[in-house]
Amino acid sequence: KAGVTQTPRYLIKTRGQQVTLSCSPISGHRSVSWYQQTPGQGLQFLFEYFSETQRNKGNFPGRFSGRQFSNSRSEMNVSTLELGDSALYLCASNPLAQETQYFGPGTRLLVL
């Protein structure tokens, strides 16, 4: 099976812009989670989707949002970008909500 794929791999934006990141889970996986990874904060949970419904949400402002489609693909959106949003955004999928997560390569976002 192909692994989790994320697009784009790299992105440069300026403050105030918005960005949409995409994640395609492993075939058959219905749960998708998003994480933000920074040198200072490590891996922080953003949100989890299962069958198109957001089930869990981390402690991030409302500028961070996401959605999941019927084919389990997921997108996350960050509006009004801030410099501190520069990070590696990781997507992980698992077959069901309580099984081990498998990560994609991430999207590296740089906000200037």
Next chain:
Amino acid sequence: GESVGLHLPTLSVQEGDNSIINCAYSNSASDYFIWYKQESGKGPQFIIDIRSNMDKRQGQRVTVLLNKTVKHLSLQIAATQPGDSAVYFCAEILLSGGYQKVTFGTGTKLQVIP
């Protein structure tokens, strides 16, 4: 609140020696734990997991030990190789209401000296 932490940011090991990476956790209700390996430019890769009702689990060249008394988790890598150089994360998983809450440690960088 709940937290999972790694105390050693960098560990340098001679090639061929054994490596031990440690992790402390605070939530005694956690159901299982995972070790991930993250190489530069890549996402975390699953290495091994251990259920909370186990003390030890072995994989290929890796062993995870769980000490629930002191809430400590360790990853042992036998005969460390240059390809083992990466950042290692422990993750604590709490199963609740049909879903899971995953908390990651801060990571330990393993440097293998040839």
